[in-house]
Amino acid sequence: xxxxxxxxxxxxxxxxxxxxxxxxxxxxxxxxxxxxxxxxxxxxxxxxxxxxxxxxxxxxxxxxxxxxxxxxxxxxxxxxxxxxxxxxxxxxxxxxxxxxxxxxxxxxxxxxxxxxxxxxxxxxxxxxxxxxxxxxxxxxxxxxxxxxxxxxxxxxxxxxxxxxxxxxxxxxxxxxxxxxxxxxxxxxxxxxxxxxxxxxxxxxxxxxxxxxxxxxxxxxxxxxxxxxxxxxxxxxxxxxxxxxxxxxxxxxxxxxxxxxxxxxxxxxxxxxxxxxxxxxxxxxxxxxxxxxxxxxxxxxxxxxxxxxxxxxxxxxxxxxxxxxxxxxxxxxxxxxxxxxxxxxxxxxxxxxxxxxxxxxxxxxxxxxxxxxxxxxxxxxxxxxxxxxxxxxxxxxxxxxxxxxxxxxxxxxxxxxxxxxxxxxxxxxxxxxxxxxxxxxxxxxxxxxxxxxxxxxxxxxxxxxxxxxxxxxxxxxxxxxxxxxxx
Amino acid sequence: xxxxxxxxxxxxxxxxxxxxxxxxxxxxxxxxxxxxxxxxxxxxxxxxxxxxxxxxxxxxxxxxxxxxxxxxxxxxxxxxxxxxxxxxxxxxxxxxxx
Numbered sequence: 001x002x003x004x005x006x007x008x009x010x011x012x013x014x015x016x017x018x019x020x021x022x023x024x025x026x027x028x029x030x031x032x033x034x035x036x037x038x039x040x041x042x043x044x045x046x047x048x049x050x051x052x053x054x055x056x057x058x059x060x061x062x063x064x065x066x067x068x069x070x071x072x073x074x075x076x077x078x079x080x081x082x083x084x085x086x087x088x089x090x091x092x093x094x095x096x097x098x099x100x101x102x103x104x105x106x107x108x109x110x111x112x113x114x115x116x117x118x119x120x121x122x123x124x125x126x127x128x129x130x131x132x133x134x135x136x137x138x139x140x141x142x143x144x145x146x147x148x149x150x151x152x153x154x155x156x157x158x159x160x161x162x163x164x165x166x167x168x169x170x171x172x173x174x175x176x177x178x179x180x181x182x183x184x185x186x187x188x189x190x191x192x193x194x195x196x197x198x199x200x201x202x203x204x205x206x207x208x209x210x211x212x213x214x215x216x217x218x219x220x221x222x223x224x225x226x227x228x229x230x231x232x233x234x235x236x237x238x239x240x241x242x243x244x245x246x247x248x249x250x251x252x253x254x255x256x257x258x259x260x261x262x263x264x265x266x267x268x269x270x271x272x273x274x275x276x277x278x279x280x281x282x283x284x285x286x287x288x289x290x291x292x293x294x295x296x297x298x299x300x301x302x303x304x305x306x307x308x309x310x311x312x313x314x315x316x317x318x319x320x321x322x323x324x325x326x327x328x329x330x331x332x333x334x335x336x337x338x339x340x341x342x343x344x345x346x347x348x349x350x351x352x353x354x355x356x357x358x359x360x361x362x363x364x365x366x367x368x369x370x371x372x373x374x375x376x377x378x379x380x381x382x383x384x385x386x387x388x389x390x391x392x393x394x395x396x397x398x399x400x401x402x403x404x405x406x407x408x409x410x411x412x413x414x415x416x417x418x419x420x421x422x423x424x425x426x427x428x429x430x431x432x433x434x435x436x437x438x439x440x441x442x443x444x445x446x447x448x449x450x451x452x453x454x455x456x457x458x459x460x461x462x463x464x465x466x467x468x469x470x471x472x473x474x475x476x477x478x479x480x481x482x483x484x485x486x
Numbered sequence: 487x488x489x490x491x492x493x494x495x496x497x498x499x500x501x502x503x504x505x506x507x508x509x510x511x512x513x514x515x516x517x518x519x520x521x522x523x524x525x526x527x528x529x530x531x532x533x534x535x536x537x538x539x540x541x542x543x544x545x546x547x548x549x550x551x552x553x554x555x556x557x558x559x560x561x562x563x564x565x566x567x568x569x570x571x572x573x574x575x576x577x578x579x580x581x582x583x584x
Contacts, residue, residue, distance in 0.1 A: 102564045195542045209540050235552050241542065307524045318501060325502075327577050329568030339580045340502070348504040356503055357513070360494070361520065363501040374524070379537030381530050386538060419519050435541030460542060 003028035004165040008074050008222045011168070015062065015073050022062070022073030026055040026117050029075040033119065033166045039486045041141045042151075042160035044080045045088050046120040051075070054117050070229055072115030077167040079155050080121040081128055082213065083202040084108050087118070091204050092126045092136035092154075095324050095331045095350030105202020106237065107171060107213050107230045114229045119167050122157030126352045127321065128178050128206045130154050131404075131424040134415055135354045142411070143185060144484045145450055149408040152185030154178040155216075159186040162216045164484055169226045170216040175207050176309050177403070177428025179214040180440035180455060184403035187442045187451030187481060189223050189470065190216045192428075194460050195435035196241035198227075199234030207316035208239075210309075210432040220471040224248035227463060243461070251464035252471045256290045259469070262297035262396035268427075272405045279443040279452040280402055286476045287400075287469075297392045297399065301384045302430055308385065309429035310422055311365050311378035317355075318362030324350060357418060386434045389459075398469060399457040401427050403440045407450040431457055439466040441473055449482040487521040489514060 003025045006014070014020050030048050037043060058073055078084060081091040083101035085108075090096045108118070125135035133156025134140045141156045143149040144164040151160045155172025159182030162170045172179040174192035183190025191214045198213045205211065215226035231245035263284060269277065284294050326332035326346035333345035351359070365374035392399060404424050414421040431438035436457055443454045454473075458466045494514055498505055505513060559565075562575050571578040 099568055102560055102567065195540075238546065238551075239540065239542075301530065304527055304530055307527045310520065311524060311527075322502075326570060327579055330570070332570035336580065339582050342580055343502045344504045347502055351503075353509075356505075357516065359501050359503060360497055360513070360517065364489075364497045367497065367500060373528075376537055377527055377530075377532060379539060380532035380535040381527055382541075383535050383538045384530065384532070386541060418516050419523060422520070422523075433541065 004032045008225050022058040023055040025073050026051050026075055036164050036486045040160050042157040043120040044090055044123050047087050051117050051119045069115035074116050075119045075167045076116045077122045077161040077170040079124050079158050079172045081204040092124045094137040106199035106234045110230050125154035126355050128154040128173050128175055129354050131181055131421055143408045147485045150411055152182030156182045158216050159183050162188045174212050174214050175210045176432050177425045180403050180428050183440040184453030185408035188216050190440040192438045194437045196239055198230050199237040199240045201236040205320040207313040224467050246464040248464055251468045254468055256292050259292045260396040261292050262295050262392055262399045264297050264299045268401055275446045276402050283443050283454045290472050299388045301388050304381050305430045306426050308378045308381045311374050314358040314362035315366050315375050318359045382433050389434045393459040401455050403453045403455040407446050437463045441470045444479055488518050
């Protein structure tokens, strides 16, 4: 039997009824990883031995009468910028290529308490900076539907792992679209939760006011369980929200009658590929049939979102990445004359081009004489963007837009033009700037067999509603995916 | 907005980064393109608008902040295990006092 195709509920049932063991489920995923990895490179580190040991220990607990936990025996993959005690956490960077965290992120601890089995750490753009996973110091991951195309980024490896059945669920970080874009490019679900809903403790900081951790899954029920396990207040993250999380699973299946969905038609019709627009229109038709009311909305400042983001995120990054100095942990250059020279060479050799570009952009925008014109200006436009969403959500319950303007592009296509790469994020950065939850939902395939997707945005803490709409859409949109390339 | 090679060198110094001449030439073009795009923000009227630094603000007060209790920290060996140069239980850095 192919255990790697099972859902969380199927694994729970099978383990409960003793049809198979946690170890068998994990073994099958490791076998799948062994076959797929030479072509996909979703993982930086496969933690095979740890995963098998853990699975056996879960089986022993169950045999001794221990309880079945929400994720008992469920193989998950973790983006390599989320700390895992004892497992290398590189952030896709040369500067952390040998870094072994002495502690685990809160999400990792919660997953382990829930019985999940970490099968490995997934590839990503260096420190989460990129939209294609090409900015990894360890080479790009590949799209499982077309090996010459990117999986999206920055959490590309996590999306690939789930799409290619290397893990049941995966976790990524989303600072400007880094969960949603790869989910869209790989045909899986990817959620960026409300800022503060999921603890950031142990997520290596990129842009602290925008960073979130979010789950990937192949079906909505799995996504709801994965979110439930990681959501909730954490005293170790001062920006973590104190309210009790909703029950995400119980909201699934409720009627959508009267649900108001806003579509900013004038916005989405600019510069978006025809097949993406068609998928969006098809989705609105289905939502109408499900009883939703589709309304045109305006988000007048969304045209400024990308510029705002590419100032605020680099500014915060330039500050956060100052800690990589070759002293406490990470890479240190071999030859240097004095302390300053050691810092400069360490960082010049340890960071890749995109990370340097963003540190430079952020340093520039925060420097004396430019602060008001750039960082402060962007922070004010951010206020206007938030007001746009507040106005929209006084009128509608959720908002439907594309995830990216195109399906997965070719490897190398945008690498020499950083600005073109940045524009991939045009529809994803607004949710980060305003802190709202956003879900990438598969919406069929293009003529040449690439996944298409739509993005659903909700007001703060409305994840439950997004999951329910996604559930109905998945039911109505059920299509047979083209075969995977591996 | 065009940036000069001197400006880029100055920013690189502030950021503790180094670039080769070739890197600098590519960089200046890319940097200028990005800044040109960002210039569009100037057209947005923000005269009476307050800046936002965090979209979802959790107010910090004595009720919800963590107690300042001492708790176990990493043992010395664990704290040093990722350091590139260690001597006698300490991080070793180049001499800073002449």
